[in-house]
Amino acid sequence: MIVHTDYLWFNTKKRQEFIRVTDQVAAIVKASGVADGTVLVSAMHITSGVYVNDWEEGLINDFQVWLEKLAPSGLDYQHHRTGEDNADAHLKRQIMGREVVCAITKGRLDFGPWEQIFYGEFDGHRNKRVLVKVIGE
């Protein structure tokens, strides 16, 4: 059994930004030596997330418009009484998800034709980490 851990760092220029990380995760999978198993890719901050969906700029824009509609910024959230202004980012991350677990088969991410892993930042401008944990044999 092999367990291999690595971390990715992000510091986005925009408050909200979705960044494709499939290649970085694939490289960590390769470095782990795991041929058959799974990889956990998980945001370590609670105003960001990780999801799998399409690598298409129009759809990425659609996601952002949609999330703003479902979980608007600028409302009078109780969380803001602490001095924070990012309650919407906590809500948006619940829609998009904190983590994904992806399969590894024959040493590679066992993905369908359009699956891409994304880091979803909902409250950027600061250092944030994503954990990558490979388990298998």
Place this chain on the structure above:
Amino acid sequence: MIVHTDYLWFNTKKRQEFIRVTDQVAAIVKASGVADGTVLVSAMHITSGVYVNDWEEGLINDFQVWLEKLAPSGLDYQHHRTGEDNADAHLKRQIMGREVVCAITKGRLDFGPWEQIFYGEFDGHRNKRVLVKVIGE
């Protein structure tokens, strides 16, 4: 350590359809020989998902009405400028989820009384796959 992989295929007649797959997953778990571990059940396409919830036709209809309200089809999504017409399917799958990780104890899915695994199709009429990866001992 045992790692066992299998795939389920779907080609739904309706654009949106939720299909119970608990029995197929349980059969793969049994075939794996894993007595204690987990099973990842994951859509390999980005307009479908996998979720655990109730096997009750009324609720399944409620989910579909609700998803259409939260992520309507037919809007002027940017994704449609590529020629696609299924942006809503990408959004709906984020709500319902891409994958589930289920526990295996004593050789069986370690489920509560009402847990059932479903394949959620949001843009059907074509061949799609779900990956099942069993890990344990």
Place this chain on the structure above:
Amino acid sequence: MIVHTDYLWFNTKKRQEFIRVTDQVAAIVKASGVADGTVLVSAMHITSGVYVNDWEEGLINDFQVWLEKLAPSGLDYQHHRTGEDNADAHLKRQIMGREVVCAITKGRLDFGPWEQIFYGEFDGHRNKRVLVKVIGE
């Protein structure tokens, strides 16, 4: 390879209640003896969930207000023709999530500074279980 299983029980006084369970999960991780691996924390009932987010009462209230807006109780859901009155709880749990998979490194939950695990109850007043499955070495 170590696989270790435990369960947490809940019986909330309120219909909807979010309960921090990080310490209980950390204790199970410690008891498992796993130094490097993952832990699955999963609701075993379909009107409750498990999620990771902020331990801040204002935000917890914001989540509850927001979920009521996205998935209102008291609507004429088809599920209620079975005699149930909790369709909204099934919907709310899809937003918040059924399970989380958390990393274990050096014998501890490998968490960012603000990550906390919560049990999310959407239809309380009865005994419910959460499964905790630790896998690693």
